[in-house]
Amino acid sequence: MKPFAYHQPDQIPDAAKLLTSIEDSKLVAGGMTLIPTLKQRLASPSALVDLSKLGNLKGITDDGATITIGAMTPHAVVAASKLVQTKIPGLAALASMIGDPAVRSRGTIGGSVANNDPAADYPAGVLGLGATVITSKREIAADEFFLGLFETALDPSEIVTAIRFPVPVKAGYAKFKAPASRYALVGVFVAKFADGVRVAVTGAGPGVFRVPPMEAALSGNFDPSAIAAIKIDTDGLTSDIHAEADYRAHLVTVMAKRAVEAALS
Amino acid sequence: MQISFTLNGRPTSVDVEPATLVAELLREQLHLTGTHIGCDTSQCGACVVHLNGLPVKSCTLLAPALDGATLLTIEGLTGDPGSNQMHPMQEAFRQHHGLQCGFCTPGMLMTAVALATEKPDLTEADVRHGLEGNICRCTGYQNIVISVMAGAAAMHAAKGE
Numbered sequence: 001m002k003p004f005a006y007h008q009p010d011q012i013p014d015a016a017k018l019l020t021s022i023e024d025s026k027l028v029a030g031g032m033t034l035i036p037t038l039k040q041r042l043a044s045p046s047a048l049v050d051l052s053k054l055g056n057l058k059g060i061t062d063d064g065a066t067i068t069i070g071a072m073t074p075h076a077v078v079a080a081s082k083l084v085q086t087k088i089p090g091l092a093a094l095a096s097m098i099g100d101p102a103v104r105s106r107g108t109i110g111g112s113v114a115n116n117d118p119a120a121d122y123p124a125g126v127l128g129l130g131a132t133v134i135t136s137k138r139e140i141a142a143d144e145f146f147l148g149l150f151e152t153a154l155d156p157s158e159i160v161t162a163i164r165f166p167v168p169v170k171a172g173y174a175k176f177k178a179p180a181s182r183y184a185l186v187g188v189f190v191a192k193f194a195d196g197v198r199v200a201v202t203g204a205g206p207g208v209f210r211v212p213p214m215e216a217a218l219s220g221n222f223d224p225s226a227i228a229a230i231k232i233d234t235d236g237l238t239s240d241i242h243a244e245a246d247y248r249a250h251l252v253t254v255m256a257k258r259a260v261e262a263a264l265s
Numbered sequence: 266m267q268i269s270f271t272l273n274g275r276p277t278s279v280d281v282e283p284a285t286l287v288a289e290l291l292r293e294q295l296h297l298t299g300t301h302i303g304c305d306t307s308q309c310g311a312c313v314v315h316l317n318g319l320p321v322k323s324c325t326l327l328a329p330a331l332d333g334a335t336l337l338t339i340e341g342l343t344g345d346p347g348s349n350q351m352h353p354m355q356e357a358f359r360q361h362h363g364l365q366c367g368f369c370t371p372g373m374l375m376t377a378v379a380l381a382t383e384k385p386d387l388t389e390a391d392v393r394h395g396l397e398g399n400i401c402r403c404t405g406y407q408n409i410v411i412s413v414m415a416g417a418a419a420m421h422a423a424k425g426e
């Protein structure tokens with residue numbers, strides 16, 4: 001790792017100022033993605049701006065029709081939250097499937113969403129539930145937030161402060177884990193709302209995406225059988241050492257059916 | 266930068282470069298070599314320690330995160346560094362042949378103790394899910410799982426639960 005300066009601001013505006021005033025500075029949350037990147041020298045920032053001392057970025061609040069999760073809330077806290085387990089059990093289940101206990105102790109929802117790894121779990125939950133990403137500057141709808149491979153709508157000095165999730169009627173998540181990393185080879189989040197169903201897929205392509213034919217079928221009949229015959233086009237899906245595109249396409253339907261089953265159980 | 270934390274029950278203050286990993290700090294600066302570095306890429310769990318009671322991979326933790334925190338390493342597991350007394354989880358690994366070469370064992374123990382502390386009535390499925398981040402090249406895991414189940418039971422029996 002190359003040396004860097006370390007800042008631990010306690011106010012969001014101070015953190016934003018450090019980010020804009022120091023060239024090549026980077027935010028660090030749980031460090032579960034950033035530290036491995038630094039160790040491989042894929043990044044060598046001049047300074048890190050640590051978000052852990054900022055007040056109000058940790059914790060989960062119940063706003064009735066929505067729940068809001070602070071950006072610095074670790075995966076383990078979301079997984080164990082009685083509130084999330086009661087209101088959006090599919091989201092608590094998603095958090096409990098990320099990595100391993102040590103990764104879940106440190107890794108945060110804000111870091112995961114800002115990083116937008118194509119195989120990460122939270123982007124599927126955020127897009128599947130049609131959540132809102134709240135930042136130091138504005139609110140961004142999930143449909144406008146994820147822009148493909150590690151790209152988001154965030155500008156370089158923007159800090160994710162929380163994610164607001166609408167409470168669905170039912171929701172479920174199913175993932176086929178890459179056995180070594182436990183990231184999603186394919187993960188599908190399904191959420192049923194009073195006015196329709198959303199289906200979001202992670203792991204299969206260069207970024208999280210929705211599947212309109214499945215959404216339409218499930219809006220008519222929220223049952224795994226409704227989507228069993230829907231095939232995903234392999235165009236644009238990922239082929240790598242873990243799986244070919246046609247296998248990923250196959251897994252999307254299988255995981256979507258399992259996600260619906262999980263939502264119904 | 267100067268950081269202060271509680272290490273295995275003792276107040277500790279050290280001067281570190283911010284780019285120091287906790288695993289390096291422990292092994293090279295503080296000479297606590299019980300924490301092992303297996304992969305150095307966040308995969309194997311040989312380096313697991315407890316930060317404020319939670320299991321974390323010390324190879325993927327920057328030293329500044331320790332400031333003001335409480336850190337427990339394998340050396341402090343019995344609460345009495347340097348004693349020959351074993352923690353119930355260590356005793357269970359010994360009894361049930363939960364190790365062969367022993368390289369993964371410090372991390373296995375730290376993860377196992379955290380699991381057993383978080384959930385008193387561990388099932389085999391909980392143990393297997395909970396050990397996903399700890400890799401062992403020797404045992405085939407079967408005896409590790411048996412050891413963790415036995416160690417968890419012994420921990421809770423010792424507490425009178």
Ligand SMILES: Cc1cc2nc3c(=O)[nH]c(=O)nc-3n(C[C@H](O)[C@H](O)[C@H](O)COP(=O)(O)OP(=O)(O)OC[C@H]3O[C@@H](n4cnc5c(N)ncnc54)[C@H](O)[C@@H]3O)c2cc1C
Binds near residue numbers: 098103181
């Ligand atoms: C062994 C291992 C297994 C893993 N398995 C999985 C898995 O199965 N599924 C999965 O989804 N993930 C997995 N992860 C990744 C993990 O979930 C990370 O915690 C997560 O991707 C990033 O969160 P973080 O808090 O650690 O962010 P960091 O690593 O601290 O930061 C990641 C990036 O986001 C930026 N950032 C962080 N917080 C903010 C913010 N609030 N606002 C704006 N930018 C921000 C940082 O500048 C950095 O570029 C795994 C990681 C490891 C090491």
Ligand code: FES
Binds near residue numbers: 302305306310324
């Ligand atoms: S050395 Fe830390 S996870 Fe392998």
Ligand code: FES
Binds near residue numbers: 363367369400402
């Ligand atoms: S006992 Fe040898 S690696 Fe686990």
